Amino acid sequence: MSDAGTTEGSPKYDVFISYSSKESPWVRDLQIDLEKNGYIVCLHERDFLAGESVLTNIADAIYQSRKVILVMSKNFIKSGWCRHELNLSWKRKLDRRENCVVVVKYDNCKIPKELALHTYLDLTTQTGKETFWDKLHESLG
Numbered sequence: 001m002s003d004a005g006t007t008e009g010s011p012k013y014d015v016f017i018s019y020s021s022k023e024s025p026w027v028r029d030l031q032i033d034l035e036k037n038g039y040i041v042c043l044h045e046r047d048f049l050a051g052e053s054v055l056t057n058i059a060d061a062i063y064q065s066r067k068v069i070l071v072m073s074k075n076f077i078k079s080g081w082c083r084h085e086l087n088l089s090w091k092r093k094l095d096r097r098e099n100c101v102v103v104v105k106y107d108n109c110k111i112p113k114e115l116a117l118h119t120y121l122d123l124t125t126q127t128g129k130e131t132f133w134d135k136l137h138e139s140l141g
Contacts, residue, residue, distance in 0.1 A: 013042040015102075015140060016065040018085040020075035021045075023106060027071060033133065039140065054081070062088050066100065067140055072120070073106040090114050102139045104132075 015034060019027050027043070034041050042065055048057035058081075062068055068089040076082040093101050103120035105111065105128075111120065121135055122128035 011066045012040075012064040013047075013061070014039040014065065015067045015069055016042040016061040017069045017071065018076075018082060018089065019069075019071035019106075020073055020079050020082055022075040023071055023073055026106065030069075030071075034140075037137065055084075058085055059088060062092055067102055068092075068100055069102045069104060069136075070115075071104050071106050072109055072111060072115075074109045076106075077109055077112065086112065086114070102136070104136075 017027055017030065031041050031043060042061045044057070044061070047061070048054070049060075052060075062085065068085075070076070070086055070089060076086075089101050092098065101118070103111075103115055103118055105120050105122045105124055108124050121132055121139070123132060
């Protein structure tokens with residue numbers, strides 16, 4: 001886990017969670033688990049700076065986090081803001097050649113083509129549900 005913002009150039013957060021607000025109840029459980037395990041979590045409704053543009057807040061959250069969790073759902077795919085977060089996260093991954101994106105398939109949505117060859121955590125299968133927490137923590141490091 002990060003020592004939030006203590007070193008020049010070090011990430012402020014361990015993880016930024018990108019999700020549709022319609023998945024807020026499940027994301028709240030995710031946040032609680034991660035913080036209980038020592039991760040510093042960035043959530044848009046709690047951590048974005050008032051008065052700053054949404055676009056700047058999104059970019060700061062993505063680039064100031066070690067990892068980005070994309071909670072893929074039908075609602076995520078329909079959201080322009082979520083799509084922007086996906087695109088910016090993927091740009092960071094490609095530009096910096098970092099393994100910084102963790103994809104969680106929350107429901108039976110169609111995974112966007114950018115992520116088609118990306119291994120993801122699948123909550124739509126029994127095995128995926130049973131192994132989710134261990135695999136998530138392993139992916140976050």
